Amino acid sequence: MATAAPVTPVDNKESRKRKQIIQAALRVFAEHGLHGTPVPPIAAEAGVGVGTLYRYFDSKETLINAVFRDSKHRLKERLLSDLDLLHPSRSLFDNLWARLTAFAREEPDAFHFLEMQDHHSYLDPESRHQEQALLIPLGMMVVIGQRTGLLNDIMKPDLAIALFWGAFVGVFKAERLGYLTLDDDDLTRARDACWLAIANHNNKGTQS
Amino acid sequence: MATAAPVTPVDNKESRKRKQIIQAALRVFAEHGLHGTPVPPIAAEAGVGVGTLYRYFDSKETLINAVFRDSKHRLKERLLSDLDLLHPSRSLFDNLWARLTAFAREEPDAFHFLEMQDHHSYLDPESRHQEQALLIPLGMMVVIGQRTGLLNDIMKPDLAIALFWGAFVGVFKAERLGYLTLDDDDLTRARDACWLAIANHNNKGTQS
DNA sequence: AGTTACGGAATGAACATTCATTCATTGTCT
């Protein structure tokens, strides 16, 4: 028997309809905001009746938490799965950046939704806990990176993460709001600029 | 009677009450979000009746735009007034950073409000225009900085601004959400890290 | 037939906005 996953992977009709509703809700939330979207349009987008939606979710708040957890989970999977965070390197950083951009590009609604501020008052403890599940491994990676001399240690790890994450979000937000268009080269350059901000520049032992 | 009309600051009773309502609205919006706050609590916070509020603002949307413009205006004043953007330098960058942190620290509600995403669907053309009034001078500064070899020119100006702005916002957002506490040293270090991201690290260039 | 899922009109709560009225200030008349 494999190690028990926290959520049993059910693929019955019921859970498929749940997913269907969650994904529809994500689309509508991303477009109109949380308070801005009534429940009926969500049901319509999902192709179900309002009553049906309420069969699957107790309330709008429950639905919001489900959408949040689903998006956060997918982000975490995409970022961290099969990744050896314990041995930071420049290529690990590039890898993380590539995964982040892939997420922002392929699941723009989820990316946008996660960055919305107004869901914070809705989140239940479980959802808040999931927030940590992503941050803690990244924090560990930064600590190790600083200890090994890869990253500069002038900033405390949480600060370095906030700075980097903010920069990344800022770039995509600017694109979404139309202040900017991003091609692949732009993203590579932004990546390198971010690296400059957090890397250790007096490399021990190497000299150019 | 020759009344020397003070052109800029209108300081009659009416405009003072407008300001009073705008500031109260900013406080409540910053705490509960835009859709999350009914109009009556805003009136209560301002110490006026609901009807009075509607004497000064046609609608909630009008009020939101007024709050936005007021906050944006104050940010712009604080950032750009008496600043020679046409001659970028490291000390100009430090100066800008200091002004930004002062704004985030002294007017946290305004800073937070401006970063909320959900007002974007409310903003009228005039408010959107004001957005540009801040971005364009900054963009010009970056262009000059790149031409003079102070800043690296691998990123296009808009991208550099988005990256820097995002990093700054990310740091303060992390603090507001409790992921972080920031003392003055932290902010200085964050500033230096941001500088590394956008500065030109080759030898000083000359004009082309 | 019995059970479960579905849908969308119906319900009531919360909201933005209005409006009939009160209140305060200023001007006018004696």
Place this chain on the structure above:
DNA sequence: AGACAATGAATGAATGTTCATTCCGTAACT
């Protein structure tokens, strides 16, 4: 000056609308 009228700012209960949620008739299964 004092009494009175006129103006318009201020108010919050009343209004119509929008929303989250419920409920019940119908359809689809077993």
